[in-house]
Amino acid sequence: MSSESETETEIQTLPLDAWHRGKGARMVPFAGYAMPIQYAADHGGGIVAEHEWTREHAGLFDVSHMGQLMVTGENAAAALETLVPGAIASLKPGRVRYTLLLNEDGGVIDDLMVTNATPWIDGDEETGTEGHWGEPAYYLVVNGATKWDDIGHLREHLPDDVTLTHMDEQALIALQGPQAAAALTRVMRGVPESLVFMQSTTHDFGEWPLRVTRSGYTGEDGFEISVPAEFAQGLADRLCAEIEVRPAGLGARDSLRLEAGLPLYGHDMDENIDPVSADLTFALTKKRRETGGWMGHEPVAKVLEQGPEQKRVGLILEGRLPAREGAEVFVGDRQVGRITSGGFSPTLGHPIAMAYIDADHTGEGTALEVAVRNKRLAAKVAPMPFVPHRYYRGS
Structure with a gap:
């Protein structure tokens, strides 16, 4: 974020x-x-x-500081699907999906969470009214620094019969x-x-x-x-x-x-980075990768087919000196990438980082060097998350 x-x-x-x-x-x-x-x-x-x-x-x-938005209307899901690559129409009430707002070039405008917040309307025995789902509603949580741009983008592209409310x-x-x-x-x-x-x-x-x-x-x-x-x-x-x-x-x-290996918008991704390079392919719902119909589909499909020039990967650094955003990554004398997030891991007891690295040097265990304070620190490509996720998915 x-x-x-x-x-x-x-x-x-x-x-x-x-x-x-x-x-x-x-x-x-x-x-x-x-x-x-x-x-x-x-x-x-x-x-x-x-x-x-x-x-x-x-x-x-x-x-x-995060932006909380509500998108409502009978055509709300279909309208959102023109702007994000995630499947919204199939999202059941009460379910949440991580997805991306993309520009026409396939760059990431923002990452966000979408919840199907369609309300259940209870029935009334006296009038004989049966319980039913109300007007379709989708609750969006967007990044704080980008929320005004997000609101402008959504208002520009959502149809008139879909209402956007800033909460x-x-x-x-x-x-x-x-x-x-x-x-x-x-x-x-x-x-x-x-x-x-x-x-x-x-x-x-x-x-x-x-x-x-x-x-x-x-x-x-x-x-x-x-x-x-x-x-x-x-x-x-x-x-x-x-x-x-x-x-x-x-x-x-x-x-x-x-x-946790989670990207920070404005650092690990931005409008110049596509979801494939950002290692966020999971946010491109598989069926919608093929059918398209969302902004930025064509350039993203091209990267999916050809492979990215660089990719976001995890790095583990030797020693205790952390590498911060902007530090250059090398193989020998050749620069092959740049750190986008980095710091000392309290849980693991050593420095970790995320970086964009040339695709031919992104294999797990690949030996690299990071330039920090006129020194070269030994590093290697490591899988993310660095610390396993502990989300509760049921007993």
Whole structure:
């Protein structure tokens, strides 16, 4: 998901801004918002501490900078399928799909999650009305730094009979980690047990109308909870009252997603990179690769057929010195790639990175060198995720 440089006048505050500051958060500009990068030590904070707590227990992340959109109308699914390569029309109510917004050249405008949020309308015995599905509705979560461009792109290309609503009065809280379900079960009885990975439901928690989705950006089991901004602090306090839960910031979120091998928009992919080169072919629904009908299909199909010139791969580096974004990758004297995300892995105890590497040097175990501080660090191509995903897919 994405970051960018901003001036002081452009920075917006999150609904939980005062809550974060009250817990000693160090706030930094990210995607147009003041965001917590880490919390004070007396709140169990620090990037490594928050990373490890999330891996072992449950971290609470404020991701309210993300864009939350609703697309409605009888033709909503068909309209979305002209813009994304994922199968939307076959997505059942309550199911979630990761997909991509592409431009006409096949470059990635954004990556996003799409949920079939079509509501079920209960029947009425008195009037004899039977229960039925309401107007088709699709809930989209897009990146914070790109959401305004995404909204403009969608409004330009969606037909007039499809309505796009920016849910700008909603906050979004992510509860991530192996004990997230246990904590959430005590706060909202019944919801975690009813969901598996990439499922979503609505839930009225007292006066708080919520959408709860079992997904996240850490590689761990977890949930993303959309809540009206006015109730966000109450929900955050209630969750953090559970013994398993502590707040976690952007620093831990970044190191967790890197270990999970998950790309960050604006770094590991952008409008100049196609899904095949980005190793996101799984997001191109197999049948739709052949049938097409979505923006960017022809150039993407060409890359699928011919193979990419470069590909996103994982790298493991020797020693303890991490390689950061922009570091050049070599075979001998020839540059063959560039690091797009990198850092020290708290879980593994050594540096890891993602890089775009010339296709003929992307085989697992290929020996490479990374230029860092006028040194050449030994590295090798490694499979991702670096740390296995622990999504809950059912017993």
